[in-house]
Amino acid sequence: SQQGEEDPQALSIQEGENATMNCSYKTSINNLQWYRQNSGRGLVHLILIRSNEREKHSGRLRVTLDTSKKSSSLLITASRAADTASYFCATGSILTGGGNKLTFGTGTQLKVEL
Amino acid sequence: KAGVTQTPRYLIKTRGQQVTLSCSPISGHRSVSWYQQTPGQGLQFLFEYFSETQRNKGNFPGRFSGRQFSNSRSEMNVSTLELGDSALYLCASSYPGGSYNEQFFGPGTRLTVL
16 A cells, blocks of 8 residues: 655646655655656655655755645656656555555656746 | 666566566666656655665555565566556666665566557
């Protein structure tokens, strides 16, 4: 079963615009991670935010986490055509399994047009 | 460092057959996790191996099994294949001990069951 729901399911923007994706999850978490997947290939780790952090930046990426609302958002600023991909949030929670088990959201398909 | 490799990349089988997929983690990584990705169910956790021991298991039938060797390479096996097993199977490795770490994914094995 999936822990997270992502919204929107699909997003189409122009190059240079910002893209915001949201993720909601169901249980208390240890951390939340965002991954990118290009066209049915392997996933690439983007950023990890711990449950005691509220905001994190990495290059053009900004992630926020609101544990009271069980939600996170990923902002990609100044988007490029190369950012076209599916984006997934993934949570690690002792309540859904230990070790490195991640529970993935449903994903947002981002299309950046020239 | 070389990334996570998976073999074969593509596989076509018929119902009732069995299949073995292989994953070689990044050198030094001792944790290997397997995920199944389908359009309907999304990304689902199969199991994780750490130091040759299964550390976590998802909600899949016993037809899905795995193992890890002393060099951290991992295999997963699916017996008595069903049409619904058609999916992209992703392997991910992680370096440190502990839990919920950044995962490094391989390119996946695309399995088609006819």
